[in-house]
Amino acid sequence: MPSVPVQDPAGERANTSPCAGIVGAGIAGLSAAIALRRAGWDVEIFERSQFKNEIGAAISLPSNAARVLDHWQFDLQKAAPVPNQSVRLVSADQLTTISQEDYPDIAAQLGHACWSFHRVDLHRGLRDLATDPAVQDDTFGCPVEVRLGCEAVGVDCNLGKIQLADGRAVVKDLVVIADGAHSRLVGNLIGHEPQLQVAGRSIYRWLVPMSDVLAHAEARKLYVDELPGFLNLQDPAKGVFWISYTCRGGDILNNAVVHRTQAGEGDQDLWHSPVSKEQVLSMLDNFHPSAKSIVNMASEDGIKAHHLFTRPPLASFVRGRAVVVGDAAHAMLPTHAAGGAIAVESAATLEVLFKGVDGTDEAVVSQRLQLFDKLRIPRCNLTMLVSNAGPQALDNPSVIKEVRRFYSGPLPEQGSQPWGAQFRELLFHHDEYRAAELALAQAPLLENGGAKVESCAIVG
Ligand SMILES: Cc1cc2nc3c(=O)[nH]c(=O)nc-3n(C[C@H](O)[C@H](O)[C@H](O)COP(=O)(O)OP(=O)(O)OC[C@H]3O[C@@H](n4cnc5c(N)ncnc54)[C@H](O)[C@@H]3O)c2cc1C
DSSP, rough: OOOOOOBBBOOOOOOOOOOEEOOSSSSHHHHHHHHHHTTTTTTEEEEESSOOOOOOOEEEEEEHHHHHHHHHTTTTTHHHOOOOOEEEEEEEETEEEEEEEOOOOHHHHHHSOOEEEEHHHHHHHHHHHHOOOSSOOOOOOOOEEEEEEEEEEEETTTTEEEEETOOEEESSEEEEOOTTTTTTHHHHHHSSSSOOOOEEEEEEEEEHHHHOOOOSSGGGGGTTTTTOOOEEEEEEETTTTEEEEEEETTEEEEEEEEEEEEETTOSSSSTTTTHHHHHHHHHHHTTTTHHHHHHHSSSOOOEHHHHHHHHOOSSOEEEEEEOOOOOOGGOOOGGGGHHHHHHHHHHHHHHHHHHTTTTBBHHHHHHHHHHHHHHHHHHHHHHHHHHHHHGGGGOHHHHHHHHHHTOSOOOOTTTOOTTTHHHHIIIIIEEEEHHHHHHHHHHHOOOSSSOOOOOEOOOO
């Protein structure tokens, strides 16, 4: 087990473990860090923020991602996710059920349960897995170093060099760009400015104690005697969709109201723009009073708004010694609740492809990154394109044509609903460990590798 630091004070390489630098400690960056640590790499994360703002929202991780967390022995007891076992579509005004699907046996169907987490609980659990010295076995790299308040301003993908805002630069065997939907650094990988597009849709989101909902004579009827999962209240006339589900052991109800962006709401600070209850209620004027009462249960300043963004698909996620993951690689709308999940899946790919790799061997690193592209471009771009095209994605031939540029496998039938059985099968019944192990087994053996290069040093 390596026990020396990745870099010594003189900036010389201090040990023989391969080393990776990750920009961004969101779900994608932390997951990549856990995966590479498990693969025997020493990992350093550079995170711009101080993690002072906790995100008051939940996230649903379907089977494809939940199985990866299980593989890592993620502490489920601490995070207390709620299983997702149903999806209900209900009219906003009359609360009439439009469709309902219960899938209590989803774990048997998809090979694993689907879970809903409070984002803070998921993030903490990932950070623990990355950094805890007690999470260790002989093949792991050192506990991950997370450098908070450490902004990266550029990446030289060919050299594996990360330029930091404080003037220093670090050189790594592998650089993972995970700086989110507003990524600046992905431009260094694709060779031009990323084209972030405003989706014209925004989200109001807030959490309320489930005890308050259950104490309300009318609101409680929306949830009692139902399996945990998505409740989707729809107002098609105004194009408003309110998705709610429970997290943190069922104690918290997560609410997300997707709507056409209103003037003056949301900004680049993704999760933290406050919005008044009056503004939310005016958007929900067609909604039944029992639903509206849940808006009034939000704490003062508890409701936030932000814009949603999309980006055109990338043809490659890799360059030189660098790879881009998460929203930096594929910014998507939350139609299928799949953006974070697919980033966790990509971490599993990194774990399999980089296990035991000599980071100084350029040929092997390059081969593994090419394999990463081969595995991840079809899956990630498929998920992004069907998410960004909205619930009727597959009714649109131009969306299918775009999907077919990257993905050649089966697609759900026209009219299939997000989180319906066919989409669940396509997006969530996927075992990335198996896929990556198969791809690796079929890849040509590289004997002797390529040129050895010296890295893992502070160079400025
Ligand atoms: C309303 C909503 C609901 C969603 N629901 C779901 C869901 O149910 N299921 C699901 O799977 N997905 C969901 N998603 C998508 C999911 O939230 C994202 O895909 C995921 O959070 C992206 O994680 P990330 O690590 O790529 O990016 P981020 O979480 O944005 O993390 C990027 C990190 O990089 C840091 N950073 C940025 N620039 C720099 C820099 N220059 N230097 C250093 N650090 C930097 C940031 O501070 C941040 O910590 C949802 C998204 C939205 C908007």
